[in-house]
Amino acid sequence: MTALDYLRDPDAIYARSFELIRAETDMSRLPVTARAIAERIVHACGMPEVAAELRISDDFAPSAKAALKSGTAILTDAEMVKSGIIASRVPAGIRIYCHLNDPAAREIGIREKTTRSAAAVDLWLPYLHNAVVVIGNAPTALFALLEHLDAGAPRPAAIVALPVGFVGAAESKEELLRDPRGVPYLTLPGRRGGSAMAAAAVNALLTESAP
Numbered sequence: 001m002t003a004l005d006y007l008r009d010p011d012a013i014y015a016r017s018f019e020l021i022r023a024e025t026d027m028s029r030l031p032v033t034a035r036a037i038a039e040r041i042v043h044a045c046g047m048p049e050v051a052a053e054l055r056i057s058d059d060f061a062p063s064a065k066a067a068l069k070s071g072t073a074i075l076t077d078a079e080m081v082k083s084g085i086i087a088s089r090v091p092a093g094i095r096i097y098c099h100l101n102d103p104a105a106r107e108i109g110i111r112e113k114t115t116r117s118a119a120a121v122d123l124w125l126p127y128l129h130n131a132v133v134v135i136g137n138a139p140t141a142l143f144a145l146l147e148h149l150d151a152g153a154p155r156p157a158a159i160v161a162l163p164v165g166f167v168g169a170a171e172s173k174e175e176l177l178r179d180p181r182g183v184p185y186l187t188l189p190g191r192r193g194g195s196a197m198a199a200a201a202v203n204a205l206l207t208e209s210a211p
Contacts, residue, residue: 017043024048033061037186037204044200045192053188055177060158060184064132064205067157073097073127074202075156077117077163078137084199089206099123118144129154132205135161136198139168142176149181158184160201162193169193 007013018039025048027035034056042051068074071093076082082098090096099105099120108119117138124131125148133156135142142163149155161176163169173187186201 021048025051027051030054030056031058031061033058034186037061037201040200040204041197044196045194050188050192050197053190054186055189056186057180057184060186061205063184064158067130067132068094068205070130072157073131075124075127075131075133076198077120077135077141078195080195081134081136081198081202084136084195085202086206089203091206095127097124097127114144115140117141121145121148125153128156131156132202133159134198134202135159135163136193136195137163139163139165139172142172143168146172146175146181149183155181155183159186160198161185161187162198162201164191164193166191 007016021039021042025039025042027038029052030038038051038054038056041054042048068091071091074085074094074096076096076098078100079098082096085096100116102120102123104123105116105120108122109116112119115138118140121141121144124133128148133145135145142161145159159176159180161173163172169191170189173189176185176187177189188197
């Protein structure tokens, strides 16, 4: 077998990746506290231009890190987001919830004539206070969360709002930016987003929140 010429050492690959990200990425519009998070998002999607388009509130990183240090819950809209969170970085005591496949979400969705993703948000309510909410797939989950907050639901510590797609993704993020309901947030306006970027943001927060 002919050996191709490519970098093989994992530590060298990792180091070189972040050298390139830092050289090619404009972080000037982002809070200093959130730049390491943006680097991880760029690493996950391979698009340095995304960093300049991210919208991250000044209080997002401090609030999310403090909540994680306190042992709060992480609430996700998709199993892919949950699976992308590196288990070894999750401190003991923190639980990650994804209710998408809970039979109760299906029943709520049928009754309310909405998506399972939106219905699953109803099942977050007992854990929502001071939680870190991570939406990496479904615009309807973000819309439903905002509706619950408008109705008086407990405030989470922070929202990672990266739903993706052609229907509702841009609109749900626009609504969050219009009125974040007093909750610190990270989002990417428009259609782009996804589970990989959402999980990368959480992994960065967990790394920086480690004792």
